[in-house]
Amino acid sequence: MHASDAANMPPLPRFGEGSASDGLRRRRRLWWEIAIVLALSVGRSAVYSVLALVQALTREESLGSQSTALNPGANAQEFWDVLYQFLGHFFALAPIALAVYLLWEPGRNAFRAIGLDFRRFGRNLGGGVLLVLVIGIPGLGLYAAGRALGLTVQVSASPLDPSWWTIPLLVIAALRAGLTEEVIMIGYLFDRLRRLGWSWWSIILASAALRAGYHAYQGIGPIIGNFAMGIVFGWVYKRWGRVMPLVIAHALIDIVAFVGYPLAAGWWPALFGLPG
Numbered sequence: 001m002h003a004s005d006a007a008n009m010p011p012l013p014r015f016g017e018g019s020a021s022d023g024l025r026r027r028r029r030l031w032w033e034i035a036i037v038l039a040l041s042v043g044r045s046a047v048y049s050v051l052a053l054v055q056a057l058t059r060e061e062s063l064g065s066q067s068t069a070l071n072p073g074a075n076a077q078e079f080w081d082v083l084y085q086f087l088g089h090f091f092a093l094a095p096i097a098l099a100v101y102l103l104w105e106p107g108r109n110a111f112r113a114i115g116l117d118f119r120r121f122g123r124n125l126g127g128g129v130l131l132v133l134v135i136g137i138p139g140l141g142l143y144a145a146g147r148a149l150g151l152t153v154q155v156s157a158s159p160l161d162p163s164w165w166t167i168p169l170l171v172i173a174a175l176r177a178g179l180t181e182e183v184i185m186i187g188y189l190f191d192r193l194r195r196l197g198w199s200w201w202s203i204i205l206a207s208a209a210l211r212a213g214y215h216a217y218q219g220i221g222p223i224i225g226n227f228a229m230g231i232v233f234g235w236v237y238k239r240w241g242r243v244m245p246l247v248i249a250h251a252l253i254d255i256v257a258f259v260g261y262p263l264a265a266g267w268w269p270a271l272f273g274l275p276g
Helices: 003-008 019-039 042-059 074-092 094-103 112-115 123-148 166-195 198-211 220-238 242-267
Strands: none
Touching: 003 242, 019 042, 042 074, 074 094, 074 166, 074 242, 094 112, 094 198, 112 166, 123 198, 123 220, 166 198, 166 220, 166 242, 220 242
């Protein structure tokens, strides 16, 4: 930045300036910004470091007579695994929060701007279910065709053990995936590319191509399926202007994939190309 540029910049507002409501609003936004940034960086490391220390204290017998040495059994080990998985999902929400925060402007509620709220929830739920029927069923067909042609890798189902937390964690993972992809890939990216002057169809196709790209490890079938999904979801967002139905549809598709697929693969292994 040149000195002349810095001189021409308006001074930053102080919290004491303006009305009391303006100062409170600025303070609130600053605290949200700090919380999000910390969750993305040192805050996450701090939480994991404390947990690692606590876990070490419970497992290490040579810590000294001042503390009780505990030998965790299977249940204790499962507790730590579940806790780490849950925290992984929790911290993965931070980029979503950051995207929403960056979309927020004075006088513009970001949740309402991209339609990530519970207004008209019944209609959003119906739209999400409709999208599942339009996208989910053809996606299964593409997967089966890809497996038959040798163009799609075998998807390893997550085991459904009898522990009570297995399905809740899978549902949380599905919700996280739906929020991550639709809020960032649709709500945030569409807003930013529109501000850059891109046409709607350029944005839809670019977003769909990116969506297909980060599913490429699964093979040709999922690439085609996710590209089609990106086009449909982008077009629906252009028409409806709401992310919520897309999040619902994506989460339902992933819940079926995470929970329903292991059950179906166990019942009919030949249908999924698995050994009986």
